[in-house]
Amino acid sequence: MPDLFDLVAIGTGVAANAVAERCRAAGWRVVIVDERAFGGTCALRGCEPKKTLWTVAEAADRAHRLTDMGLVGGDRVTIDWPSLMAFKRSFTDPVPERHARAYAKAGIEAIQGSARFVGPNAVEVAGRRLEARHILIASGAKPAAPPIQGAELLATSDDYLALERLPRRLVMLGGGYISFECAHIAARAGAEVTILHADDRPLAHFEQDLVRRLVEHSRRIGIGVELGCRAAAVERAGEGFVVAVEDGRRFEADLALHGLGRVPNLEALDLVSGNVAVEKGRLRLDRHLRSISNPAVFAAGDAAGQGPQLTPVASLDADVVARNLLEGCTHAPDYTGVTSVVFAIPPLASVGLTEEAARGQGLRFEVKQGDMAGYQSVRRTGEPAAAFKLLLEPEGGCVLGAHLLGPQAEEVINLFALAVRLRLPARDLARMLSAYPSGGSNISSMLG
Numbered sequence: 001m002p003d004l005f006d007l008v009a010i011g012t013g014v015a016a017n018a019v020a021e022r023c024r025a026a027g028w029r030v031v032i033v034d035e036r037a038f039g040g041t042c043a044l045r046g047c048e049p050k051k052t053l054w055t056v057a058e059a060a061d062r063a064h065r066l067t068d069m070g071l072v073g074g075d076r077v078t079i080d081w082p083s084l085m086a087f088k089r090s091f092t093d094p095v096p097e098r099h100a101r102a103y104a105k106a107g108i109e110a111i112q113g114s115a116r117f118v119g120p121n122a123v124e125v126a127g128r129r130l131e132a133r134h135i136l137i138a139s140g141a142k143p144a145a146p147p148i149q150g151a152e153l154l155a156t157s158d159d160y161l162a163l164e165r166l167p168r169r170l171v172m173l174g175g176g177y178i179s180f181e182c183a184h185i186a187a188r189a190g191a192e193v194t195i196l197h198a199d200d201r202p203l204a205h206f207e208q209d210l211v212r213r214l215v216e217h218s219r220r221i222g223i224g225v226e227l228g229c230r231a232a233a234v235e236r237a238g239e240g241f242v243v244a245v246e247d248g249r250r251f252e253a254d255l256a257l258h259g260l261g262r263v264p265n266l267e268a269l270d271l272v273s274g275n276v277a278v279e280k281g282r283l284r285l286d287r288h289l290r291s292i293s294n295p296a297v298f299a300a301g302d303a304a305g306q307g308p309q310l311t312p313v314a315s316l317d318a319d320v321v322a323r324n325l326l327e328g329c330t331h332a333p334d335y336t337g338v339t340s341v342v343f344a345i346p347p348l349a350s351v352g353l354t355e356e357a358a359r360g361q362g363l364r365f366e367v368k369q370g371d372m373a374g375y376q377s378v379r380r381t382g383e384p385a386a387a388f389k390l391l392l393e394p395e396g397g398c399v400l401g402a403h404l405l406g407p408q409a410e411e412v413i414n415l416f417a418l419a420v421r422l423r424l425p426a427r428d429l430a431r432m433l434s435a436y437p438s439g440g441s442n443i444s445s446m447l448g
């Protein structure tokens with residue numbers, strides 16, 4: 001006998017959790033399924049554990065920077081990787097049990113196992129056939145399979161965030177979020193790190209003026225950033241690895257990390273049996289995040305692949321899907337003003353359009369930009385790499401884009417995010433009476 005539900009949610013990350021909880025609160029019979037520990041990428045293998053490592057690495061870096069500025073012994077501060085990992089686990093270890101308790105309390109059935117479609121309204125998990133009015137695909141993303149010989153030898157970000165011992169030499173393949181973040185943490189923990197990036201535009205979706213500063217700063221602190229360096233093969237070499245690049249160069253490493261992009265995690269789902277259309281590895285969805293071929297199926301977050309692969313996007317998609325399920329299928333996500341941060345040290349933060357994108361759209365705008373290393377709030381952190389670039393509609397109009405590099409960029413960007421998303425004029429933002437001195441109080445200088 002099949003089990004009958006109103007909703008089967010595949011995944012227990014940010015996207016699946018939010019939809020499952022909202023539908024359950026409306027009285028639906030809901031089952032949630034995950035093949036890995038409950039909690040998803042952000043809480044267990046992404047944002048949260050990464051930010052814990054980053055926080056300690058940033059503290060160590062700050063101690064070094066402020067040595068001889070009243071701080072004694074800061075230059076002797078080192079990171080003990082095993083205790084850092086134990087600290088990280090104090091955040092991640094309780095997550096699965098906490099989720100299991102929350103599901104039980106809410107009356108959501110939770111099943112551990114890999115889900116696959118066995119019909120348009122049915123999935124099979126752990127030997128059970130679950131039939132449902134609706135099925136949510138929120139199965140997240142996984143590392144892309146690159147055309148690199150020996151790619152199976154690459155460690156993933158999951159492996160990196162679980163390393164019990166930090167290898168001496170790390171080579172990061174790809175110049176995106178994962179490589180820059182993992183490189184900056186590992187370098188502060190004493191590793192020799194090299195990033196190999198295929199073309200001359202690492203972190204391609206960020207404002208390239210600020211990316212160039214981050215690249216220069218990364219090199220200054222000893223991270224090798226090799227541009228125009230497309231990895232072609234990975235081989236074992238003794239206990240370690242050699243990464244061969246298309247131009248013939250070879251880089252030795254104790255760990256070679258996959259930072260080559262992530263793709264929707266759909267393979268195990270047997271989408272053909274569910275009549276769920278896919279094209280080039282991506283779900284074919286309408287603007288309401290519903291499958292174009294199976295109206296019972298919705299998708300959200302990294303699996304949906306409509307917005308950037310970020311936690312706020314997973315939350316936004318989940319809100320849209322929950323509303324479509326509960327109120328009628330009329331809602332669509334608006335990704336305007338999605339904020340994103342590369343947690344390097346210092347962080348690089350961005351919201352809205354880059355200058356290149358604004359030009360591409362033929363918009364009229366003015367640019368305000370500058371170095372912030374001399375700002376009091378930055379100087380007192382000892383951080384030499386700090387800058388901003390704002391794109392504003394002419395005559396005090398709306399903020400089209402804001403790009404920040406420097407201490408507190410990950411917090412200050414949220415004020416710009418509000419302005420971009422709500423289309424607040426820059427002249428109104430300038431009227432904010434921010435606390436002083438604070439990162440936010442720099443905004444009036446930037447707009448000035």
Ligand SMILES: Cc1cc2nc3c(=O)[nH]c(=O)nc-3n(C[C@H](O)[C@H](O)[C@H](O)COP(=O)(O)OP(=O)(O)OC[C@H]3O[C@@H](n4cnc5c(N)ncnc54)[C@H](O)[C@@H]3O)c2cc1C
Nearest residue numbers: 011013014015035040041046115139140301302309310311
């Ligand atoms: C290293 C790293 C750092 C990141 N840092 C940030 C950050 O700082 N800020 C930010 O905004 N974003 C960050 N991200 C991205 C962010 O984590 C994701 O965008 C977000 O977690 C996606 O949530 P989701 O609910 O769509 O999917 P996920 O949280 O990935 O959940 C999908 C779940 O589905 C399960 N699953 C997959 N297939 C099946 C199946 N067949 N059956 C059952 N279960 C299945 C998986 O096990 C997984 O638990 C980071 C990502 C990584 C990898």
Ligand SMILES: NC(=O)c1ccc[n+]([C@@H]2O[C@H](COP(=O)([O-])OP(=O)(O)OC[C@H]3O[C@@H](n4cnc5c(N)ncnc54)[C@H](O)[C@@H]3O)[C@@H](O)[C@H]2O)c1
Nearest residue numbers: 174175176177178196197198230231259260261262309341
């Ligand atoms: N702070 C955050 O929000 C955060 C952190 C980590 C991951 N993420 C999410 O996860 C996704 C995946 O991250 P990622 O860093 O793996 O991918 P990415 O898309 O950020 O960067 C991958 C880069 O690798 C380059 N590349 C591809 N093939 C190459 C080759 N053979 N040699 C050298 N370079 C090559 C690509 O040009 C690309 O720029 C991100 O897009 C992001 O959405 C977010």
